[in-house]
Each structure stands twice: as C-alpha cells, then as structure tokens.
Amino acid sequence: xxxxxxxxxxxxxxxxxxxxxxxxxxxxxxxxxxxxxxxxxxxxxxxxxxxxxxxxxxxxxxxxxxxxxxxxxxxxxxxxxxxxxxxxxxxxxxxxxxxxxxxxxxxxxxxxxxxxxxxxxxxxxxxxxxxxxxxxxxxxxxxxxxxxxxxxxxxxxxxxxxxxxxxxxxxxxxxxxxxxxxxxxxxxxxxxxxxxxxxxxxxxxxxxxxxxxxxxxxxxxxxxxxxxxxxxxxxxxxxxxxxxxxxxxxxxxxxxxxxxxxxxxxxxxxxxxxxxxxxxxxxxxxxxxxxxxxxxxxxxxxxxxxxxxxxxxxxxxxxxxxxxxxxxxxxxxxxxxxxxxxxxxxxxxxxxxxxxxxxxxxxxxxxxxxxxxxxxxxxxxxxxxxxxxxxxxxxxxxxxxxxxxxxxxxxxxxxxxxxxxxxxxxxxxxxxxxxxxxxxxxxxxxxxxxxxxxxxxxxxxxxxxxxxxxxxxxxxxxxxxxxxxxxxxxxxxxxxxxxxxxxxxxxxxxxxxxxxxxxxxxxxxxxxxxxxxxxxxxxxxxxxxxxxxxxxxxxxxxxxxxxxx
Amino acid sequence: xxxxxxxxxxxxxxxxxxxxxxxxxxxxxxxxxxxxxxxxxxxxxxxxxxxxxxxxxxxxxxxxxxxxxxxxxxxxxxxxxxxxxxxxxxxxxxxxxxxxxxxxxxxxxxxxxxxxxxxxxxxxxxxxxxxxxxxxxxxxxxxxxxxxxxxxxxxxxxxxxxxxxxxxxxxxxxxxxxxxxxxxxxxxxxxxxxxxxxxxxxxxxxxxxxxxxxxxxxxxxxxxxxxxxxxxxxxxxxxxx
Numbered sequence: 001x002x003x004x005x006x007x008x009x010x011x012x013x014x015x016x017x018x019x020x021x022x023x024x025x026x027x028x029x030x031x032x033x034x035x036x037x038x039x040x041x042x043x044x045x046x047x048x049x050x051x052x053x054x055x056x057x058x059x060x061x062x063x064x065x066x067x068x069x070x071x072x073x074x075x076x077x078x079x080x081x082x083x084x085x086x087x088x089x090x091x092x093x094x095x096x097x098x099x100x101x102x103x104x105x106x107x108x109x110x111x112x113x114x115x116x117x118x119x120x121x122x123x124x125x126x127x128x129x130x131x132x133x134x135x136x137x138x139x140x141x142x143x144x145x146x147x148x149x150x151x152x153x154x155x156x157x158x159x160x161x162x163x164x165x166x167x168x169x170x171x172x173x174x175x176x177x178x179x180x181x182x183x184x185x186x187x188x189x190x191x192x193x194x195x196x197x198x199x200x201x202x203x204x205x206x207x208x209x210x211x212x213x214x215x216x217x218x219x220x221x222x223x224x225x226x227x228x229x230x231x232x233x234x235x236x237x238x239x240x241x242x243x244x245x246x247x248x249x250x251x252x253x254x255x256x257x258x259x260x261x262x263x264x265x266x267x268x269x270x271x272x273x274x275x276x277x278x279x280x281x282x283x284x285x286x287x288x289x290x291x292x293x294x295x296x297x298x299x300x301x302x303x304x305x306x307x308x309x310x311x312x313x314x315x316x317x318x319x320x321x322x323x324x325x326x327x328x329x330x331x332x333x334x335x336x337x338x339x340x341x342x343x344x345x346x347x348x349x350x351x352x353x354x355x356x357x358x359x360x361x362x363x364x365x366x367x368x369x370x371x372x373x374x375x376x377x378x379x380x381x382x383x384x385x386x387x388x389x390x391x392x393x394x395x396x397x398x399x400x401x402x403x404x405x406x407x408x409x410x411x412x413x414x415x416x417x418x419x420x421x422x423x424x425x426x427x428x429x430x431x432x433x434x435x436x437x438x439x440x441x442x443x444x445x446x447x448x449x450x451x452x453x454x455x456x457x458x459x460x461x462x463x464x465x466x467x468x469x470x471x472x473x474x475x476x477x478x479x480x481x482x483x484x485x486x487x488x489x490x491x492x493x494x495x496x497x498x499x500x501x502x503x504x505x506x507x508x509x510x511x512x513x514x515x516x517x518x519x520x521x522x523x524x525x526x527x528x529x530x531x532x533x534x535x536x537x538x539x540x541x542x543x544x545x546x547x548x549x550x551x552x553x554x555x556x557x558x559x560x561x562x563x564x565x
Numbered sequence: 566x567x568x569x570x571x572x573x574x575x576x577x578x579x580x581x582x583x584x585x586x587x588x589x590x591x592x593x594x595x596x597x598x599x600x601x602x603x604x605x606x607x608x609x610x611x612x613x614x615x616x617x618x619x620x621x622x623x624x625x626x627x628x629x630x631x632x633x634x635x636x637x638x639x640x641x642x643x644x645x646x647x648x649x650x651x652x653x654x655x656x657x658x659x660x661x662x663x664x665x666x667x668x669x670x671x672x673x674x675x676x677x678x679x680x681x682x683x684x685x686x687x688x689x690x691x692x693x694x695x696x697x698x699x700x701x702x703x704x705x706x707x708x709x710x711x712x713x714x715x716x717x718x719x720x721x722x723x724x725x726x727x728x729x730x731x732x733x734x735x736x737x738x739x740x741x742x743x744x745x746x747x748x749x750x751x752x753x754x755x756x757x758x759x760x761x762x763x764x765x766x767x768x769x770x771x772x773x774x775x776x777x778x779x780x781x782x783x784x785x786x787x788x789x790x791x792x793x794x795x796x797x798x799x800x801x802x803x804x805x806x
Contacts, residue, residue, distance in 0.1 A: 035669070037712055038618040038626045052693070095693050101683035101746065103701055103708050110695030128708075134623055135708060142682035176662065205619045206603075238595075241621045320621060323640045437607035481611025483576070486663045489611040 001410060004029045005400045006393070007170065007185035009157050009212060011036025013044075013133075013382065014364025015191035016140035017389025019149045023397035029150040031157060031172060031183070033207065033491070036141055040193055040205040041385065044133025045316060046246030047115065047125035048097075048386075049379035050090035054107055055114040058122035063087040065121055068558060070380060073119040073275045074344075074373025075518035075528065076560035077225065077536070077553055082351045082369045084556070086380075089387045094126055097386065101139045104128050105313070115249040115313075117378045119275035119565070123249075125379040130244050130316040136382065155181075157212070158494050160188065160219040160360070161409075161416050167359035168409040171420050173494060178484025180421040182413035186405060187396040190216060190347060190362040191389060195502050199340035200448040203235050203242040212366045214498020216347045217505065221355050222540040222549075224368040225345035226502070227509030228519050230376055231453050232341030233279035237297040239324050240339040243317055245378040247334075248272040250313050251305040254283065255333065256291040256298050270565035277375040277519040278565060280338040284453050287337065299333035338453060342381060344372040344519065345509075348538060353392035359399060363392035370536065370553075374518020427493060430478035436492045439477070443470055443496075443503060451507050456523040460511040467503045474500060501541070508546055509537045530560050567591045568643060570605060572613065573654045575661045583661065585652075598638040598651070599627050602665075615665035622777065625713035629665055630654040635715045635775035656714060658724035672717045675730045679738040679757070684749035700745050707740035710780045716772035728761040732772035735763060736785030742792065751796050763789045 006022050008015045011032030022028045032039065051061040066087040071078050098104060098112065105113040105128055116123040128135040144151075154175040161168045161182075169184040195210020196202035217223050233254075234243040248254070254272050256262045266282040267274035274282075283298055292298050302310055307330045310318055314329070321329050346368035353361045353369065363369075364385045371384055450463035474496060481489050515529040516522050535550040568590045575583035588605045596604075599617050606613040615638075618624040622640040631641050632652050643651070659667035687694075716732040717723050723731040735757065741747045742754050757763050763786050772782040 034616075034618050034624075034626065038616075038624040040619065040624075042624045042711075043619050043621060092689065095689040098693055099683070099685065099687055099689040099746070101741075101744070103704060103744070106696055106698040106701055108697075110697045112693055113698075131623070131709070134711070138708075138712075139683075145677055146680075146682040205624065207618045239620075316623075323622060324642075435607075436611075479611070481606075481613075483612040485576070485578070486614035486666050487612070488606065488614070 001182055001184055001413065003027070003184045005185070006187045006189065006396045007031060007183060008189045008191060009170065010039070010191035010193060010364070010366070011151065012039035012041035012191060012193055012364065013137055013140060013385035014389035014392070015189070016137070016144055017386045018189050018191055018363060018393035018396070020140065020143055020147060021390040021393030023401070024147065026397055026400055029152060031152045031155045033154065033156045033175065035153045036151065037137065039137065040208055041133050041137045043205060043242065044382055045130045045242060045244035046117065046249065047127035047132045047379050048094065048136070048382035049117065049120070049124050049377070050094040050126055050383065051087070051122070051124050052091060052094065052112060052114060052126065054111040055123040058114065058124055061122040061124055063090060066090065066124060069120050070371065070377055071373070071558050072563060073375055073377040075375055075563060076530070076534065076558070077370070077373030077517060079370040079554040080556040080558060081554050083371050085351055086371050086383060086387050090383055093383065093386050097136060097139065100143050102128065102135050115246055116273055117249050118245055118273045118279065119270070119377045120379070125246070125249065127246060129312070130246050130314050132382065156491055156494060157215060158420055159416060160215050161413055162219045162357050162360070163409070163412055165358055166406060167357050168406055169413050171413070171417050173490065175486060175491065178424070178487055178490060180417050180424065182417040184409055184413055186400045186403065187359045187361065189353070189392045189396050190366050191364045191392070192366045194343045194365040195499065196340050198443065198447050198499050198503055200444040201235070201240045202340040203232050203240055204340070209495040209499055210343070210502050211495040211498040213346055214501045216360070216362065217501050217541055218498070219357065220541060221357055221360065222348040222538040223345060223505050224348040224370065224536050224538055225509070226343070226505045226539065227513055227537060228344035228374045229340060229506060230276060230342035230344060230519050231280040231338040233276055233283050233338050234300050234336040235339035236320065236325055237335035237337050241320050241324055242341070243300060243320070243334060243336055244314070245276070247300060247302055247314055247317055250309055253301045253304070254279070254298060255301050256286045257293050258291060262286050262291065267565040274565040275375055275377060281453060281521060283336070283338055293335065297335040297337040300336045301333040302329045303331070303333065342376055344368070344374065344376055352395045353388055354395055354399070359403070361392045361396050363388040374520060424484070424490065427477060427479045428482065428484065433476040433478035434473050435480060436477060436489050436496065439470060439473060440492065440496060443467070443499060447503055451510060454521055454523055455510055457511065460507055463507045464504065464511065467500060467507060471500050504546055505539045508548060509539060512548055513537060534560060566593070566643070567649060568601070569650050570601065571650065571652045572664070574664050576663055577661065592643070596643050598631055598641045598643065598653070601643060602638065602653070614663040623711060625711035628656055628713040628715045628718070628777070630657065635719055635777070637713065637777045640777065656718035658718050659714070669714055671727065672714045672731065672733070675717070675734045676712070676737060678730060679734050680749070680753070681734070681737050681741065683741065683744065683747050685746050686748070687746065694746060696745050704740045704743050706780060707736050707785055709778045710736065711778055713777065715775045715777060716782050719771040719775040721769060721771060722765050722767055726761070726765065729765040730757065730762055732782035732786065735789060736780060736782035739785035739789045742789070755793060755796070757789065758793050763793065
C-alpha cells in the first residue's frame with residue numbers, strides 16, 4: 001500500500017505551497033486529478049494583495065489597513081484574527097514568491113508594480129500583467145521540481161477515511177486505469193479548490209466540481225458559510241471567461257445601454273472599484289431593468305485607457321476577447337455579465353488550517369478559515385492560497401511529528417477501497433439508468449435559476465426540493481461507456497455525489513439565513529441583521545441528513561458598521 | 566450547422582492500430598472544439614478520452630491537431646475552421662495512451678533536465694529586488710509558455726532523437742539564464758552546448774509556427790547559442806590575459 005506522512009490533495013497554489021512548506025524529512029506527496037499546471041489557479045489574472053506601498057498613491061498603506069479593508073469587504077463576517085494574520089504575512093509572502101522566481105511587473109525604480117482593486121483603500125494588488133496565476137503556479141511548480149516533491153497526477157480522491165475522529169488516508173481512483181487505490185496517510189491536506197461548475201455560468205475551469213469539499217462533508221467534517229457564493233461582476237458574455245478586475249483597476253468603465261457609467265447610482269465614491277458583490281448586483285440590476293444589451297450584458301469599456309496600457313498591462317484580456325468574442329478591447333467595449341466565481345465558504349478549519357478531525361487539514365478555496373466572510377476582495381484569494389497553504393504544510397508537519405501512527409488503518413483502508421470498487425462495479429454493471437451529463441445539466445440549471453445573485457424563500461425552497469429529487473435520480477446512475485480507462489464519465493459520477501451535497505448545503509444555508517450580507521442577497525430580507533445573523537453557518541452531515549448550527553464571528557478591533565463605498 | 570467529426574481513436578490494450586471514427590454533430594450555438602468533443606462524448610460515446618481543464622487557453626491541457634493544424638481545442642471555434650469536416654488527432658510523436666490522451670512524461674522529463682527554477686541564494690527576508698521593467702520584458706515572451714507540449718510534439722528533431730531536450734525546455738532555460746535574479750554558473754547551463762541541447766535544433770522553426778501562445782521557442786534556442794559563443798570567447802580572452 002502507498003503510505004505517506006503527509007498527503008496533499010490538489011496541485012494548485014494552496015497545494016503546492018503546502019508541499020513546499022512541509023518538513024522535507026517527512027514523506028510528502030501531492031495527489032492531483034489533473035497535472036498540477038492544469039489546476040484552476042493558473043487562470044487567476046489580476047493579482048495578489050500586499051501592502052508594499054510601491055504605488056505613489058499608497059505611501060501610507062500598511063497591513064492593518066489591508067486587514068480593515070478585508071474585514072469591511074467581508075461585510076464583517078470574516079474572523080478578524082485570521083484576516084489580520086493573512087494581511088500581516090502578505091508582504092513577506094510576496095517577497096518570497098519574488099525570490100522563488102515570480103516575474104512580477106515592475107514600477108520605475110524596479111520595485112513590484114501595484115494596481116488598484118475593488119474595495120481596497122490603496123492600490124496594493126501586485127501583478128504580472130494579467131497572468132498572475134499562471135506565473136505563480138508555474139513558479140511554485142518549478143520549486144516543487146527543485147525540491148523533488150512526489151506527485152501522483154491524474155488521480156482522483158473519492159473518499160476520505162476517518163475512524164474515531166482521526167484521519168487515516170484516502171481512497172483514490174486512477175484516471176489512467178480506472179483502478180481504485182487506497183493510500184494511507186498520517187496527515188491529509190485538502191487543497192482542492194472551488195465548485196464553480198455547480199453553476200451554469202461560472203468563470204471556473206471545467207474541472208471545478210468541488211468534490212474535495214463534498215468528500216470532507218461526507219466524512220463528517222462541517223462546512224462553513226457555504227451560502228456565500230461570489231459572483232464575479234465581469235465575465236465575458238456567453239462564454240463567461242473571467243475578465244479581470246484589473247481591467248477596472250487600470251481605469252475601465254462599466255457602461256449601460258444608455259451610455260451611462262451606472263456605478264454612480266450604486267457606489268458613487270468607489271464607482272467601478274466597489275467590492276464584487278456590490279458591482280455584480282449593480283450589473284444584474286441594470287440588465288434586469290432593461291438597461292443592458294440584448295437583456296444579457298453591459299459594457300466594460302477600456303478604450304479610453306489606450307492601446308499602450310491595454311497591450312502592456314492587459315494582454316491576456318485582449319487575447320481572450322479576440323479569441324473568444326472576436327472583438328479587440330482597444331477598439332470596442334467588452335460585453336460582460338456576472339458569473340459564479342469563488343466560494344467564500346468551505347471546509348470548516350481554524351487558523352492552523354486544522355479541522356475537527358485529527359490529522360485532516362484544508363487550505364485555499366476549499367477551506368473556510370473565514371478570512372473572506374460574506375464577500376472576498378479581489379486579489380485576496382491568491383494571498384490566501386500562499387499564506388494558508390504554507391501554514392497547512394507546517395501544521396501538518398508538526399502534527400505528524402507529534403502523533404502516533406494508527407495501528408489498524410491498513411485493514412480499514414483496504415475494506416473501504418473494496419467498498420468503492422464494488423460501487424464502481426455496480427455502476428458499470430448496469431446497462432441503463434440515468435446518464436451522468438443529464439443530471440449534471442439539471443443541477444446547474446437549478447442552482448443558476450434559483451440560488452443565484454438574488455434569492456428568496458420560494459426559489460430556495462424549490463431548489464432544495466429539486467436537489468433532493470436529483471439525489472434520488474442519482475441512485476439510478478450508470479456508466480454508459482464500458483471502459484474505465486481515462487473515463488471522464490466515471491470521474492463525473494464520483495464527483496456528482498459531492499456536487500449534490502454541496503448544492504444542498506449552499507441552498508439550505510441560504511434559505512435559513514434570513515438577512516442580506518455580502519454576496520448573499522435575500523429579496524425578502526434585504527437588510528443586514530447583525531442582531532440575529534452576525535454568525536457563521538455550519539452544516540454537518542449526520543446520518544445522511546444536513547444538520548445546521550451556528551458559531552460566533554471573532555470580532556476584535558473593528559465593530560460592524562454599515563458598508564459604504 | 567452540421568459537422569462531421571473524424572476523430573482518431575486508439576486503445577492500446579484493445580486495438581492493433583489507431584483508426585478514425587466518424588461522429589455527426591449538429592449545433593446552432595457558437596462552440597469550441599473542446600465543447601463539441603464533450604457533447605459528442607456525452608451524447609454518443611462516453612469512452613472517448615481527451616484532456617481539458619480551463620477552457621480559456623491558459624492551462625495547456627488540450628493541445629491537439631485539428632484539421633492538420635496544432636492548436637488548443639478550447640480556443641478553436643468550430644466556425645473558424647470553415648469546414649464541415651473536422652479531423653481531430655492527438656499530438657503526434659507522443660505515445661497515445663487512449664484516443665486523444667498522449668503520454669507527456671518525456672516532455673516533462675526533458676524540462677526537468679534543464680533545472681527549471683531560479684537558482685539563487687538571495688534571502689527574501691531582506692526585502693524585494695530592484696529590477697527595471699525592461700529587464701523583465703526580456704523574459705516575458707518565454708514566461709507566457711503554458712507547457713502544452715505542442716512545440717515538442719511538432720519538433721522534427723525531438724521526434725527522431727529522444728535525447729534532444731526540445732524547444733520548450735530550451736526556451737525555459739533561456740528564460741532563467743536571462744533572469745537577473747538567476748545566478749546559475751556558466752558551467753551548469755552550458756551543459757546544453759551539445760547535440761542533445763541547443764545544437765540539435767535544425768532551425769526549421771516548427772515550434773514557432775505551432776505555439777498557441779506566440780512564445781517563439783526557437784528565439785530562445787538561438788539566443789542561447791549566441792550567449793554560449795559569447796561566453797566562450799570571453800573565457801578564451803580571460804585565459805590569454
């Protein structure tokens with residue numbers, strides 16, 4: 001049996017950061033369902049926040065101001081101690097990345113360039129043109145080669161094995177062969193990313209099914225604040241490819257069909273650089289009120305910032321527009337609409353990235369340390385991955401060095417692997433039933449129509465019913481392509497189980513939270529209600545039922561006040 | 566619009582030879598090749614195997630040959646092909662694992678050989694570097710590489726000589742040698758002063774032609790050659806003095 005001291009699941013930024021910070025004396029491996037360079041982190045564009053103060057307009061910036069912006073942006077649902085921890089570590093994290101080889105764009109004088117981003121008091125987003133995720137992911141991968149990190153690529157984790165509150169390892173499906181393999185690990189770190197593909201319109205990669213979050217949930221670990229789903233204001237119309245917030249940071253305007261910069265009506269001070277929840281709602285409201293184009297999009301106009309800046313600072317955006325929309329932003333405005341982008345919620349972990357299960361850790365988008373609260377600021381997710389990925393690696397190393405190895409884990413893992421194998425044989429043995437892609441499409445429809453930017457009790461209740469129907473239908477799933485090697489159908493069947501649970505948890509949390517906060521907007525409760533709802537939602541699976549509970553938000557320096565931008 | 570997809574199929578455990586299989590595909594929407602392949606897989610044959618991830622031409626998963634041309638399937642729109650017959654083949658000169666999935670190991674092994682990471686002892690706790698943008702601009706072209714493997718697959722030298730490092734790895738080496746932060750000694754990087762390294766390239770520039778990200782790897786190979794020669798001459802003069 002394969003045995004590791006630390007097993008990291010996910011080869012994106014958080015996973016690689018964890019691998020690089022794990023104790024090299026330990027046996028560490030990364031399992032990734034795609035080659036690490038194909039992880040969705042690669043698609044991050046606009047940048048990573050740190051109060052370096054390199055921009056002439058940011059001389060007075062510091063980590064406390066960054067923390068305040070993060071907390072205010074979160075609509076006060078962030079735990080203030082962890083937001084502070086992240087921001088305090090931002091500057092050294094950037095210098096470390098730079099020393100590892102990240103080719104950041106520069107300002108005159110040779111320092112790292114920084115641009116303004118939404119909800120930030122100062123321009124503090126460091127960037128490499130608009131390909132920041134690409135260069136950071138490639139750099140961390142390069143460092144992993146340097147440090148001889150062991151990778152198991154194209155392996156899908158299907159189950160987390162927990163016994164008596166202790167993590168024993170995982171059961172894996174090898175994409176190349178379809179074989180089911182048990183892997184014993186004394187510590188497991190999930191860095192499995194988000195679930196964007198639960199929605200129809202998402203900026204996320206095709207592979208973002210969120211199964212890591214669902215697997216942790218199934219193993220009995222609570223999920224936190226899952227109702228907070230970030231919709232990015234600017235995705236390219238129809239294909240929903242991300243158009244970075246950096247485009248507005250460089251000076252882009254949002255314009256409706258009357259030629260008006262409508263953000264003046266929603267956030268007169270911050271305008272286009274209000275936080276994402278506010279801008280996304282503003283755009284959707286304009287479209288719904290008939291001020292959009294073809295009732296589906298508004299314009300992001302970059303023409304006035306000029307050819308030179310577009311080519312220098314936003315070449316990737318220009319390439320995307322030319323490739324996928326046949327327009328050149330130098331000459332025409334970009335048609336954009338909101339689309340699902342990020343999960344503020346995730347696996348419930350503390351500031352050490354550890355969970356209620358001994359030896360199980362999580363970092364990055366799949367985790368909810370609770371830095372982003374009800375709404376994440378642009379440029380904070382990359383920072384989250386490198387800061388908390390690192391913490392997860394360090395803490396998992398400490399845990400392994402200070403703990404005893406379990407005795408009977410091999411037997412349990414083998415039994416569990418056999419169980420998974422029998423499940424696959426059952427799906428493969430059937431010649432008819434529900435087809436995977438049809439169920440997936442139905443789920444996406446439900447989530448997009450009923451659990452989107454604007455929510456109300458009726459829609460959410462209907463969504464829950466439909467999700468439960470889908471759960472019944474999923475029991476009749478079968479494998480139509482009778483070859484398990486490189487079977488995406490098998491991968492999807494495994495992951496869909498998680499997607500259903502995630503959809504249920506998101507919807508349930510949204511239904512119960514009778515207030516409006518950050519990205520969670522209830523048409524029937526359209527005000528924030530700190531008296532009753534300044535608390536984290538926790539959903540735990542008990543006997544295949546979702547049980548909901550709440551826990552307090554950590555408030556230190558900053559008393560919740562109304563957000564104004 | 567109606568299309569006929571002619572897709573190369575091969576299962577090395579079952580089939581003696583690769584063969585083409587035809588699929589009819591109809592759509593009124595603007596679709597990319599990768600979306601069409603996903604539809605065909607879902608609706609017609611779930612055993613059809615291919616890789617994908619980002620769908621926005623940045624992750625490098627889906628390089629293949631489409632109507633004879635190397636490209637990323639996600640950024641290739643069906644209507645741009647100006648043909649109702651669409652022939653899909655995996656990257657050539659690489660072992661087929663199944664259908665359009667090829668073995669990328671030799672490509673990544675070649676990359677590992679050039680030590681593809683910044684070599685530096687500098688300590689980040691002392692703060693950031695000072696590097697002017699024009700210095701960074703010199704490596705920008707190569708930084709845009711997404712390691713999709715198209716150049717390696719199309720390179721005539723890599724296809725006949727397994728010891729040749731190939732365009733992507735050599736261009737990546739140039740990216741590091743040219744980076745002001747990188748301190749690798751000449752004695753290390755000049756290991757590519759061989760037929761398996763920069764002198765293996767027979768300058769037909771297939772790599773430049775097929776690269777979907779305009780990296781122009783051959784520029785890097787030629788620059789490495791020039792730099793090698795210059796460094797050698799420098800060393801001869803130093804020796805004489």
